Amino acid sequence: MPNxxxxxxxxKVYGSFRALSDVSFTLEPGVTGLLGANxxxxxxxxxxxxxxxxxTEGEILWNDTDILKMGAKWRALIGYTxxxxxxxxxxxxxxxxxxxxxxKGMKRRDIREQTDEMLQxxxxxxxxxxxxxxFSGGMRQRVLLASSMLGRPQVLILDExxxxxxxxxxxxxxxxxxxxxxxxxxxxxxxxVSDIACIAKRVLLLRRGEQIxxxxxxxxxxxxxxxxxxxxxxxxEIRALQAxxxxxxxxxxxxxxxxxxxxxxxxxGCRPVTDALTLEDVCHLYLKGDxxxxxxxxxxx
Amino acid sequence: MAELRRLLISPKRxxxxxxxxxxxxxxxxxxxxxxxxxxxxxxxQRIDWGYEDDYEQKQLETYLTETYPRYLETVxxxxxxxxxxxxxxxxxxxxxxxxxxxxxxxxDYRRLGTVQLxxxxxxxxxxxxxxxxxxxxxxxxxxxxxxxxxxxxASAVGALTRSTKRGRVTLTAWRIFAVVxxxxxxxxxxxxxxxxxxxxxxxxxxxxxxxxxxxxxxxxPYRLTFGSFFLSASLLKIAALTAAAxxxxxxxxxxxxxxxxxxxxxxxxxxxxxxELILPTAKLNHLKFINLFTALEANTFFTEYLNLNWFSYPxxxxxxxxxxxxxxxxxxxxxxxxxxxxxxxxxxGERAERLREIAGKFLSRFQPxxxxxxxxxxxxxxxxxxxxxxxxxxxxxxxLWKDISMYRPVSLQMNRIYTxxxxxxxxxxxxxxxxxxxxxxxxxxxxSTQLEQAVLEEKSPQLIAQLQQxxxxxxxxxxxxxxxxxxxxNNADYTARTGRDAWFVRDEAYxxxxxxxxxxxxxxxxxxxxxxxxxxxMAAYDNRYDTxxxxxxTKHGRTGLxxxxxxxxxxxxxxxxxxLHLITLLHIRKDSGFSMLHAPAQSLSYLQWIxxxxxxxxxxxxxxxxxFLAAFALSAGIFCISRASRTPQKALLLxxxxxxxxxxxxxxxxxxxxxxxxxxxxxxCKRL
Numbered sequence: 005m006p007n008x009x010x011x012x013x014x015x016k017v018y019g020s021f022r023a024l025s026d027v028s029f030t031l032e033p034g035v036t037g038l039l040g041a042n043x044x045x046x047x048x049x050x051x052x053x054x055x056x057x058x059x060t061e062g063e064i065l066w067n068d069t070d071i072l073k074m075g076a077k078w079r080a081l082i083g084y085t086x087x088x089x090x091x092x093x094x095x096x097x098x099x100x101x102x103x104x105x106x107x108k109g110m111k112r113r114d115i116r117e118q119t120d121e122m123l124q125x126x127x128x129x130x131x132x133x134x135x136x137x138x139f140s141g142g143m144r145q146r147v148l149l150a151s152s153m154l155g156r157p158q159v160l161i162l163d164e165x166x167x168x169x170x171x172x173x174x175x176x177x178x179x180x181x182x183x184x185x186x187x188x189x190x191x192x193x194x195x196x197v198s199d200i201a202c203i204a205k206r207v208l209l210l211r212r213g214e215q216i217x218x219x220x221x222x223x224x225x226x227x228x229x230x231x232x233x234x235x236x237x238x239x240x241e242i243r244a245l246q247a248x249x250x251x252x253x254x255x256x257x258x259x260x261x262x263x264x265x266x267x268x269x270x271x272x273g274c275r276p277v278t279d280a281l282t283l284e285d286v287c288h289l290y291l292k293g294d295x296x297x298x299x300x301x302x303x304x305x
Numbered sequence: 306m307a308e309l310r311r312l313l314i315s316p317k318r319x320x321x322x323x324x325x326x327x328x329x330x331x332x333x334x335x336x337x338x339x340x341x342x343x344x345x346x347x348x349x350q351r352i353d354w355g356y357e358d359d360y361e362q363k364q365l366e367t368y369l370t371e372t373y374p375r376y377l378e379t380v381x382x383x384x385x386x387x388x389x390x391x392x393x394x395x396x397x398x399x400x401x402x403x404x405x406x407x408x409x410x411x412x413d414y415r416r417l418g419t420v421q422l423x424x425x426x427x428x429x430x431x432x433x434x435x436x437x438x439x440x441x442x443x444x445x446x447x448x449x450x451x452x453x454x455x456x457x458x459a460s461a462v463g464a465l466t467r468s469t470k471r472g473r474v475t476l477t478a479w480r481i482f483a484v485v486x487x488x489x490x491x492x493x494x495x496x497x498x499x500x501x502x503x504x505x506x507x508x509x510x511x512x513x514x515x516x517x518x519x520x521x522x523x524x525x526p527y528r529l530t531f532g533s534f535f536l537s538a539s540l541l542k543i544a545a546l547t548a549a550a551x552x553x554x555x556x557x558x559x560x561x562x563x564x565x566x567x568x569x570x571x572x573x574x575x576x577x578x579x580x581e582l583i584l585p586t587a588k589l590n591h592l593k594f595i596n597l598f599t600a601l602e603a604n605t606f607f608t609e610y611l612n613l614n615w616f617s618y619p620x621x622x623x624x625x626x627x628x629x630x631x632x633x634x635x636x637x638x639x640x641x642x643x644x645x646x647x648x649x650x651x652x653x654g655e656r657a658e659r660l661r662e663i664a665g666k667f668l669s670r671f672q673p674x675x676x677x678x679x680x681x682x683x684x685x686x687x688x689x690x691x692x693x694x695x696x697x698x699x700x701x702x703x704x705l706w707k708d709i710s711m712y713r714p715v716s717l718q719m720n721r722i723y724t725x726x727x728x729x730x731x732x733x734x735x736x737x738x739x740x741x742x743x744x745x746x747x748x749x750x751x752x753s754t755q756l757e758q759a760v761l762e763e764k765s766p767q768l769i770a771q772l773q774q775x776x777x778x779x780x781x782x783x784x785x786x787x788x789x790x791x792x793x794x795n796n797a798d799y800t801a802r803t804g805r806d807a808w809f810v811r812d813e814a815y816x817x818x819x820x821x822x823x824x825x826x827x828x829x830x831x832x833x834x835x836x837x838x839x840x841x842x843m844a845a846y847d848n849r850y851d852t853x854x855x856x857x858x859t860k861h862g863r864t865g866l867x868x869x870x871x872x873x874x875x876x877x878x879x880x881x882x883x884x885l886h887l888i889t890l891l892h893i894r895k896d897s898g899f900s901m902l903h904a905p906a907q908s909l910s911y912l913q914w915i916x917x918x919x920x921x922x923x924x925x926x927x928x929x930x931x932x933f934l935a936a937f938a939l940s941a942g943i944f945c946i947s948r949a950s951r952t953p954q955k956a957l958l959l960x961x962x963x964x965x966x967x968x969x970x971x972x973x974x975x976x977x978x979x980x981x982x983x984x985x986x987x988x989x990c991k992r993l
Contacts, residue, residue, distance in 0.1 A: 054858040076860045084858035090850040094688040096665075102674045103684075107859040107866065112674045133669035148855070161858075 006033050007067055007158055009053075009189055014062035016048050022213050023048040027062070029208055029218040031159075035185040037200030037221075038193040039283075040210035041291050046193040047087060049210070050161050053191070054084050066159075080109060083157035085148045085165045093137030097128050097147050100136060104151040115154070122150035125180055127173065141168035149177060153184065160190040166199055178203060201283040209290050209297065216290050217297035224286045227297065228266075232285045233274035235263040251292040264288070268295070308476060312450065312483040313490070317954075322446055322487075324961045326494040327969045329442050331830050333499050334973035337506050338823030340432050368520050369422045376523060377414055384411035406612050406619040413526040413610070413621070417517065420528060425511035427519045429503025430531065434521055434608065438704075439495050440601045443542060446491045447484060447550035454480055455557030455645075463650060477646030481551065481638055488546040492539050500535055502973065516607065524610040526621070538603035544630050545600035549573070551637040558645045561654035563661055573597075585611060594622040595629045677861055681869040689846055689953065691839040691877065698835035699884065705828055706888045722785055723811045727901060730797050730809055738790045745783040752776045796908060805918045806905040814896035815909055818889040818925065821990040825889070826972065829987040832885050833968060836936060839877055840943045841960040842953030843870060849952050874944060878936040885987075886929055931989045939964065939983060 009031040016024040024045040040046050051057050053064060055071055055078065064071045071078040092100060098119060105115030123129045126146035131139070136147060149165045162181070166174045174196070181190060182203040194200060200207060200221070207224055209216035217224060235245050235252075242261040246252055252265040266289040270276055277285070290297060312318065351360050384407045457463045466472040504510060512532035516522040522534075529537065552572070556565035576596050583593035591613050599605055606626065612619035675683055686692040726734055756772040789809070796807035817825060847853045847866075856862035893899065906912045906924035915924070943960045950956035967981035 051854065054854075056854055056857050076863075079858060079862070080860040082858060084855065086851065086854050086858075088850045088852065088855065091852050091855070092684070092688060092846070096669065096672075098669055098672060099683075102672070103680045104855075104859065106675065106677045106680050107856060107862045109860040115674045133665040133672075151855070 010065040012063040034205035037204035037207040044210040045213040083152035085152040098132040233270040308479040331969035335827035401617040426508040429507040451554035474646040541603040561657040564654040694838040808904040808908040841957040844948040845950040845956035882933040
C-alpha cells in the first residue's frame with residue numbers, strides 16, 4: 005500500500021491573524037504543486053508539516069499516525085528545502101552536506117556516497133570544496149536542494165527550490181524532482197507555475213490561508229475553460245481597459261496589444277480563450293479576487 | 306558628510322567602540338588594582354623592615370633636588386670628556402657619529418636647565434607608561450573599518466556608489482577622513498579612558514607639571530608637561546593607527562584576499578617582532594624605532610633618549626619617526642585615493658586563487674565525515690573561530706602569569722624556615738621554634754645594646770654599620786619566626802580544639818589560589834571574556850538566515866543538537882577553568898612544590914571553617930569543580946542569550962552588555978553592582 009500524508013482541518017493563527025484556515029488534503033506519491041500568492045500560507049503550511057511550529061488546530065497524519073507522536077521518526081522521513089537567503093557561509097558545500105547527513109542520522113558511508121551523488125545531481129561537484137559564502141543565490145538554493153534529498157526521504161517538502169536558478173538548471177532540477185517523486189511524496193511550492201504544470205499530479209491552491217482547490221492540473225484547466233478571455237486593440241485602448249481590469253495581463257502580439265482577463269462571466273466585448281489555457285490562467289482566475297473553485301472537493305473529507 | 310554619519314554614527318559602530326572600551330576598562334582597572342596592591346605590599350614591606358613610611362617621598366625628593374640636576378650636569382660634562390675619548394677610536398665614521406651625537410645630546414639637554422620639577426601623584430602615570438594592552442585593543446576598530454570598506458569595492462554596493470558623481474575619489478577621501486576620526490574617537494575612548502581612570506583611582510596627576518618630575522622621564526629631552534605629553538602620545542597613536550588602517554585597506558582592496566591577509570600578517574607581525582626584539586642600541590635600531598608598533602606605544606619616544614645614526618649624522622628618534630610617519634601617511638593616502646577611488650576595482654594575484662582552488666579541491670578529498678559531536682565542534686572552533694579566541698585568551702593568560710610572577714615576593718630566608726617546619730606539627734617543632742624565637746629576642750637585645758653603646762662611644766662607622774645590619778637581619782628573622790611560631794601554635798590549638806589535623810604549610814603559596822586578589826580577578830576577567838567571545842555566537846550562528854528551521858527539520862536537529870552544543874560548552878568551560886587554575890597551580894608549584902598537597906586543608910587558617918577533614922588536594926579539586934560549575938553556569942547564560950539572538954554579532958553585544966559591562970564596572974570600582982559581579986562568581990574565592 006502506498007504511503008499517504010493526510011492533512012486534516014489544519015489551522016494556524018498568529019495572534020489575531022489566521023495564516024492557515026481549515027486546510028485538508030491528502031498527499032500520495034508524486035508531485036503536488038503548491039501555488040499561492042505571497043502571504044497565502046504556503047511557508048506556514050510547510051513549517052507545520054516539518055513540525056517546526058505549533059499548529060492551532062487540525063492533524064497531520066502519516067499513514068494514519070499523527071506526526072507529533074512520531075517525533076524524530078517523522079523527521080527521519082522528510083527532506084526539507086526552506087526558503088533561506090543563505091546557510092552557513094563558512095562551510096564548504098561538501099562539509100554542509102556532511103553535516104546535514106550527520107543530523108539526519110545517516111551512516112558515514114552513506115553520507116559520503118550520497119553527498120557526491122547529490123552534488124552531481126545539482127551540478128555542484130566542481131564547487132563542492134568552496135565556501136557557501138562565495139556562492140550565488142542559485143548555487144545556495146542547489147545546496148539546500150541537495151541537502152533535502154540526502155538520506156532519500158519518503159517525503160520531500162520543497163519551498164521554492166528553483167528560485168534563483170537559470171532556465172537550464174531549473175529544467176534539470178525539475179526533472180530530478182519528477183524522477184524522485186516516482187516513489188515518494190513531493191510537495192513543491194513555487195511561484196514558477198510552469199514548473200508545476202510539467203510534473204505535478206495535483207495542485208493545491210491557497211489564498212490568504214484558505215484552501216481554494218486541490219485538484220489535478222487537467223481538472224483545473226477544464227474548470228477554467230470559458231472563464232479566460234482576451235481584449236485586443238491599440239496600446240491606448242488596452243491601457244484604458246487595464247484601468248478597468250487591473251488584474252489583467254498585458255501582452256504584445258506583433259502590432260496588436262492584448263489584455264488577458266479572467267472572469268465568470270467574462271466581461272462584455274472580451275473574446276474567450278478556447279485553446280492554450282495554462283496553469284498561469286488558473287492562478288490568474290483563482291488567486292486574484294475572491295473566486296472559489298467550482299468543482300473543488302476536499303479529498304480528506 | 307553623509308558618509309561620515311553612515312560610518313561613524315551608526316549604532317553598530319558606536320556599540321562596538323563602547324564595548325572595546327569596556328573590555329579595556331575591565332582589564333586596565335584590574336591592572337590598577339594589582340599595582341595598588343603591589344604599592345601597598347611594598348610599602349608594608351618597607352615599614353616591616355624598619356624603613357620610614359615616607360621613604361618613597363624622600364626618594365622622590367632626592368631625585369627632584371639632587372639626581373635630576375646632577376644628571377643634567379653629567380650630560381654636559383660627559384659631552385666634553387667623551388668627545389676627547391672618541392677621537393682615539395679607529396672607526397672614523399663611527400667616530401664622527403659619536404662626536405656629533407655628543408654635541409647634539411649636550412645641546413638637547415641644555416635647554417632643560419630651567420625646567421621646574423614638581424611633586425605630584427605619579428602612580429597612575431607609571432602604570433600608563435607600562436600598560437600596552439590598550440595599544441593592541443586600539444587596533445581592532447580601525448582594522449575592522451578597513452575590512453568593511455575594502456569589502457565594498459567589488460560588491461554590488463560598490464558598483465552602485467561608484468556609478469554616482471561623487472562616488473569615487475570624493476567618497477574615498479571622506480572615508481579616509483572617517484578612518485582618522487574613528488581613530489581619534491578610539492584613542493580618546495581607550496587611552497583617554499585609561500588616563501581618566503588613573504585620575505579617578507589614584508588622584509590628580511597634575512597635568513601642568515613638567516614630565517621630568519618623575520624619574521621615568523629623566524631622559525626626556527623635551528620641555529613637555531604631562532598634559533602635552535598625553536596629547537603628543539595620542540596624536541602619535543592616531544597617526545600610527547591611521548597608517549595601519551590605510552595600509553590594510555589598500556592591500557585588501559587591491560590584492561587577492563589570500564595575498565592581502567598574508568602580506569598584512571607578515572607586515573604587522575614582522576613590525577611587532579622588530580619593535581620587540583631589536584635592542585635600542587643595535588646597528589639596525591632604525592627598524593625598531595621607525596616602526597608602527599613603537600609609534601603606537603609612543604611612550605618610548607618620551608621616556609628614552611636616542612639618536613639614530615644616518616650616515617654618521619645623529620638624528621633624534623622622535624623626529625625620524627615623525628618624518629617617516631608623515632611620509633607614509635601621505636603616500637598611503639595618495640595610493641588609496643588613486644587605487645581605491647580613481648582606478649577601477651581589480652585584484653592582483655589571481656594565481657593565488659587558482660592555488661587555493663587546487664589546494665581546496667585536493668584537501669576536500671580527505672575531508673572526514675564528522676560525528677554529530679565532532680561536527681558541532683568544528684562549527685564552534687573553526688567556523689565560529691572559538692579556537693582563535695582560545696589562543697588569544699591563552700596569550701593573555703600567559704601575559705598575566707608573567708605579570709603575577711613578577712609580583713611574587715621571594716625570600717630565601719623564608720624558604721629555609723618553611724622547609725624546616727613544613728609538615729605535621731609536633732611538640733618538638735613548637736619547642737624548637739619557641740626556643741629559637743627566644744634566642745633571637747635575646748640577640749636583638751644584645752645587638753641593640755651594643756649598637757647604642759657604639760653610637761655613644763662614637764665607634765668607627767664600619768662597626769656601627771655592621772651592628773645595624775646584624776640588628777636588621779635579626780629583626781627580619783625574628784619577624785619570620787614570630788609568624789611561623791604563631792601558625793604552629795594556632796594550628797596546634799585548632800587540632801586540640803576540634804580534633805581535626807592542621808599542619809604547617811606555606812600559606813603564601815596558596816594565597817593566590819584561595820584568596821581573592823586583583824591578579825586572580827584579572828585572570829577571571831580573561832576567562833569571562835573567553836566565555837563571552839567563544840559561546841555568544843554559538844546558537845545565534847544557527848539563527849542567522851533561519852538556518853535553525855532547516856536543522857529542526859532533521860532527525861537529530863533538536864534536543865540532540867543542543868545536547869552536543871552544551872557538551873562543547875562544558876568541555877571548553879572546563880578547559881578555560883583548567884587554564885585559569887594552571888596559573889595558580891604553577892605558582893603553588895613554584896613556591897612550595899606539590900609535596901604538601903596531602904596536608905589537611907585546615908592547615909591554612911582561611912580553610913579552617915571546613916567542617917570535615919579533607920586534604921589540601923581535595924580542597925583544590927573542590928575549588929576547581931566549583932569554578933568549573935560557575936564557568937559552566939555563566940556559559941549556559943551566554944548560550945541562552947545567543948539562542949534568543951538573530952545574529953552572532955547581536956548575541957556578542959548583548960552578552961557583553963549583560964555579563965561584561967556590570968563586571969567591568971564592579972572591577973573598576975566605578976559602580977558597585979554586587980550580585981552582577983560575574984568575575985566574582987567565576988572566582989568563587991571570597992566564600993572560601
